[in-house]
Amino acid sequence: MITIKEVARHAGVSMSTVSYVLSGKRSISEETKRRVEQSIAALGYHPNAGARALASNRSQVLGLVVPLHSDQNLPVIMQFVSSIVASARDYDYDVLVLTKEAGPGEAHRVTARSMADAIIVMDVESADPRIPELRSIDAPVVLLGMPDDHEGLSCVDLDFETAGRQMAGHLAERGHRSIALIGSPPAVYERGTSYAARLLHGFQSETTKRSMPASVHSCAPGYDSVSACLDAVLHPDRGITGLVVHNEAVLGTLLLELRRRSLDVPADLSVITLCPDDVAATLPVPLTSIAVPAQELGAIAVEMVMTRLTQEQAPEVRLLQPRLTDRGSTSAR
Helix, strand or coil, X not given: CCCHHHHHHHHCCXXXXXXXXXXXXXCCCHHHHHHHHXXXXXXXXXXCHHHHHHHHCCCCEEEEECCCCCCCCHHHHHHHHHHHXXXXXXXXXXXXXXXXXXXXXXXXXXXXXXXXXXXXXXXXXXXXXXXXXXXXXXXXXXXXXXXXXXXXCEEEEECHHHHHHHHHHHHHHCCCXXXXXXEXXXXXXXXXXXXXXXXXXXXXXXXXXXXXXXXXXXXXXCHHXXXXXXXXXXXXXXXXXXXXXXXXXXXXXXXXXXXXXXXXXXXXXXEEEEECHHHHHCCCCCCEEEECCHHHHHHHHHHHHHHHHHCCCCCCEEEECCCEECCCCCCCC
């Protein structure tokens, strides 16, 4: 069997250069790439994942810890998972998805048994009980989310606090004087999920800075819950003219219920949301939104963890800045 070492010798390059040509992990000059490809063709080399794993003492597997809860919006979660799986394949890695709510110890079990070379963690809580364990694991770890105490950990996420500020500010700049946040289901806040808490903090900070009356309403999915939530939000004493919605699962029901109540968006009520672009654009009323960049975040998480597999890298936090798309669902007051 032809080996990567023989390909490197034939092409007159290092084994790592051949590896980079095969994986695409680093930029290689066109001349060198062409020489390596010609040697691969001439020698009839076929990469063997099992042989590479044995030679490198690696499993060629990334562990993805993503506990599934009944209150989560599974289609959005799967956008993250599919991005991570696709990005991992670019590095010739498979993904072991761990969905059980196993708590502290799960990530260590996977790496200690050589089931995965590195770990990506989702569903991060503000005071996440897994943090001490994640700091002690002798393998690269990247959090797709940001706990309050992230010292010594690498994290990537959307800047949800800035997103909360921007959505409240967007309505304020259009003359709205009393707004409401329709937030995540109660269980999401009870768990202390980081993204929900950070968006809420940004929303409240912005409305406080502007001395702007604002109320917050957690909303479970389902017609009855959405109807009851709107009863509270639209109480005449509140004078609400604008809604910030951070709850993808209720958007369709919310818009249908507003129509049933003969409330036009945006003539009677402005609505801005945070959700994936494909969701916001295909609702009964296309909504102005800040995107959840699932594909980009997943790809960055994989890139960060793979970098840590190949070289020493100091812990870092990457927060993507919010991107707002105006689809005409907010109007001036």
